Amino acid sequence: MSARGRKIVAALLVVMFCYAATIGALVAVDSTRTTEGMDEILYLPNEKLLAYFTAGLNTVIADLLWLHCIQYTALENRGQRHFTWLEHMLFTATRLDPYFTEVYRYGAMFLAALRADPEASLRLAQAGIKVNPYAWQLPYEAAMVFLLNKREESDSRYFATQYLSMSAATGRAPGGVVNLAAKLQDEFDLTEFEKDLWYEMLESEDKFIRELAERKLIEIELRSVCRILNERLDMFAQRTGRRASSFEELIDAGLIAAVPEDPLGGHFFIGEDGSAYNTSLLDDMIIRAKNVLITNVKFYQERYGVWPDSLETLTDAGLLEEIPAHPWPGKQWQYDPGTGEVE
Template sequence: MSRVCFFKGMMRKLPTVLLAAGLLLVVYLSGQPRPPPHLGDRPILPRPGFLKALFKAQLGLVTDYFWILTINRVGSARSVSDYRDVYYYADLTTDLDPRFAKVYTFAGITIPIHMGREQYANVKESSTILRKGMANTPEDKRIHFQLAYNLMFFERRYQEAAVIIEELAREPGAPEWYSGLATRLYAQAGEFETSLGLAQTLRDSAEDEETRTYYERRVNEILQERLLQQLDEALQHHKARTGQLPGSLEALVSAGDLSELPGDPLGGKLFLGDDGRAYSTATRFRLGIIYNEKTSDGERLVPKPMDAKNHESPQP
């Protein structure tokens, strides 16, 4: 009987205990944000299930608080691990509100850190939060494009990026250059048949002569890049066999690495570049992605695709 009374007494006190715990947590959370304690390489943060149960009626307020902490963590970040912490804050914030689209793009853009020589840290965390955003807010196409950007420039996974950009290109009101970028990425991935088929489809369905001419050139650029990559392979085969690169592309023929030097689909003259790759006088750049590593003072510089037709601004 006494045990039953004790149990009933504890049940009556339970709401008071929970309220006290909640008030203590509110006091803790209302203090000035400071670096959290870590367990291994990740910060110790509350479990989302616990926060949802304890602050069911104030969940929006708690979510906003952790969103502010996410921003604060960026402002105080000084190292790779500090920026990696941003992922965990953003992950918790979007667990509390999976539809909080801004968090995904903010964290996805902020987390990667340039280490120099085209090497980036925290790329996995950045792509993970962006994939989570695509799943929870599929209508926000900015998240899709940012993930494609990660795949293009950080991970070199060109085919996956091309699939995303091609899907975005089908959206109403999508920029026209999306389609051109998709063909470029497929070519970069070596998916020449896919790239060629997409470019030919865009050429044949063009509603004006200017667009048709653009994609006709893109078809020839893809054919040119396929040819140049074949020449690159012949150059590397020659180097592996002889220990050095030939003096010219013509030397590949005399050495037996090629039966003949093919013609350029764009009508240019093919030549051997200083970097040991094949090029054409018909285009300033090959059909690929050009990377700018960093500024002179070490700051991160956003890499941009560049097109031979316009050397000063990003083009597909």
């Protein structure tokens, strides 16, 4: 490295060290001062000014600021719990590095749970969603704000459903989040909202995202067909006093024109409970529910060194609140305690 290069690197290191030391000192001072007059104190410089002085090391400074933000939060939580500078620190870090999803996620949690400021929490989460549309955690945290911190508001569950749908629409959310979104969607009938999200993803440059969006749009239509078929089955039962045993009976009764087709290669059928199902939807639900079980079985094995004796052991250990029912009507999960395999 040339002498000039060494000087530049040394200068940058000095800037970083001084900045980190300054923030650390401010955190320490802030933990001991009273809140009187703090509104007039500029705790951190404007992020544009910071970006100018970081010489392109925005992400490095954002990392440092996030570490000090955690330290500040811990100190405040043990002290007066005012968290005066928390929101400013979080927004400064995210403006330095807009793709720092951990700051948006955990910062939103800190603001909602510790500072009891759901509005600030939502502002941070919404800012993160705009620049990180595929981060399922951010709309999920926004949904939790509505479900937990704003639950007394009449429309809180509606807005929570919208954000959970956004989280599920990323295609990366865990099965539990997807299932919760589906449950609330049924309650509020947000099918069109979900469609719009997937139609937007059809424009993605990522081939995987486009293919996923195409499949999810088909699944939405399949769910709609299942609802219609079940409505027709109810009508048949009201007319005849019994449930239809086949779709042909619905055709003969003039309730449907033909048995619907499944573009995904599956088929519709009437289960033993007299309800209409679709195999493609059931297969997808089985995969998601099975993944939840397998993940927790492996976690149990890592924690205790043995496979759980049964799936119910997962609830006894506090890993799951309940064992998800097998999506296929009439079927039960098959578990091998010798290998940890779930089928």
